[in-house]
Amino acid sequence: MSRIAIIGAGLSGLACARALRDEGREVTLFDKGRAAGGRLATRRAEAGRRRLQWDHGAQYLTARGADFAALLAECGAAPWGEPGRFVGVPGMSSLPRTLATGLDLRAGRHVVALEGGPGAWMLRHLDAALVRPGQPLPAAEPHSDGPFDSVAITLPPAQAASLIARPAPGLRQRLESVAIAPCWAVLAAFAERPDWPETLRPEAGPIGWLARDSSKPGRDTAAECWVIQAGPDWSLAHLEDPAETIAPRLLAALPPAPPPLLLKAHRWRYSLVRAPLGEPCLWLPAARIGLAGDWCLAGRAEAAFDSGRALAAALLA
Numbered sequence: 245m246s247r248i249a250i251i252g253a254g255l256s257g258l259a260c261a262r263a264l265r266d267e268g269r270e271v272t273l274f275d276k277g278r279a280a281g282g283r284l285a286t287r288r289a290e291a292g293r294r295r296l297q298w299d300h301g302a303q304y305l306t307a308r309g310a311d312f313a314a315l316l317a318e319c320g321a322a323p324w325g326e327p328g329r330f331v332g333v334p335g336m337s338s339l340p341r342t343l344a345t346g347l348d349l350r351a352g353r354h355v356v357a358l359e360g361g362p363g364a365w366m367l368r369h370l371d372a373a374l375v376r377p378g379q380p381l382p383a384a385e386p387h388s389d390g391p392f393d394s395v396a397i398t399l400p401p402a403q404a405a406s407l408i409a410r411p412a413p414g415l416r417q418r419l420e421s422v423a424i425a426p427c428w429a430v431l432a433a434f435a436e437r438p439d440w441p442e443t444l445r446p447e448a449g450p451i452g453w454l455a456r457d458s459s460k461p462g463r464d465t466a467a468e469c470w471v472i473q474a475g476p477d478w479s480l481a482h483l484e485d486p487a488e489t490i491a492p493r494l495l496a497a498l499p500p501a502p503p504p505l506l507l508k509a510h511r512w513r514y515s516l517v518r519a520p521l522g523e524p525c526l527w528l529p530a531a532r533i534g535l536a537g538d539w540c541l542a543g544r545a546e547a548a549f550d551s552g553r554a555l556a557a558a559l560l561a
């Protein structure tokens with residue numbers, strides 16, 4: 245039976261994997277993260293014996309299609325805020341954790357190259373703990389896995405580009421046409437509730453979105469946990485600024501808050517898609533390589549789900 249490798253275990257990779265598994269295919273997922281989920285993520289911490297958590301990536305999910313709505317129900321997502329908004333319980337990461345159940349996931353593996361050819365692709369990957377973002381790859385000898393009949397790459401296009409440079413050089417221009425905005429996200433915890441609205445999406449200024457994460461269902465309410473996201477233009481202008489300078493500047497743009505128990509800034513180099521590819525996925529039948537991700541369709545989690553399933557359908561055809 246043919247083996248299929250999926251690089252990336254975000255929502256698109258998981259959706260692709262499940263659709264292939266449901267058709268009896270043998271699938272192996274590789275992800276550099278410690279668990280599945282990618283941008284559907286929950287960060288946990290502790291301060292003064294209080295357990296803290298924030299959904300620091302996707303804030304809430306909406307379903308336009310019946311299949312994604314069914315998936316949200318299957319994963320126990322609960323309504324939050326305005327009608328039609330859903331979140332994972334007790335955190336956004338519970339969704340990908342549920343989806344990954346029973347799948348062969350190799351976590352903590354940073355894939356650095358595709359070698360071989362159609363029908364016999366080999367994946368070369370490093371222990372992700374050795375790879376520093378923005379630094380050259382370490383000299384360590386990568387591990388090899390394979391052979392795989394086909395490979396699905398479900399990474400943001402800039403990250404996919406180096407993997408397809410040799411096997412599919414013709415795709416470079418297509419990938420370069422896609423634009424994804426970065427996002428600085430500040431995770432803040434307070435003992436007392438700041439005098440802020442439950443959610444806020446200002447029209448102007450550095451802040452793009454503010455949310456009281458601890459108001460989501462199933463969260464520990466021992467502390468006030470808030471997510472403050474910078475808008476795309478501010479995030480881009482300050483992308484390389486030191487992380488410790490971000491939170492004070494975003495807090496200064498809000499009404500005064502009590503002293504924080506904890507403040508952390510997280511840099512997402514790829515957050516919401518600004519210019520998508522405009523096709524559900526890319527599939528190269530001769531090479532038996534495909535690409536999927538939210539960036540194919542739109543900047544929402546449901547687009548990642550649709551794209552991953554479209555790639556599975558192309559692979560099966």
Ligand SMILES: Cc1cc2nc3c(=O)[nH]c(=O)nc-3n(C[C@H](O)[C@H](O)[C@H](O)COP(=O)(O)OP(=O)(O)OC[C@H]3O[C@@H](n4cnc5c(N)ncnc54)[C@H](O)[C@@H]3O)c2cc1C
Nearest residue numbers: 252254255256276282283302303304355537538544545548
């Ligand atoms: C700050 C922020 C806010 C958002 N808000 C919302 C929202 O409110 N609603 C909504 O619907 N969507 C939102 N989104 C978008 C949503 O999170 C994405 O559309 C969706 O999660 C994308 O899934 P994906 O599988 O396409 O990509 P990703 O989730 O990015 O998955 C890619 C995976 O590839 C892995 N990877 C990358 N390189 C390698 C490598 N070389 N080797 C191995 N693994 C690798 C990564 O670890 C990651 O797990 C938000 C995103 C961000 C960042």
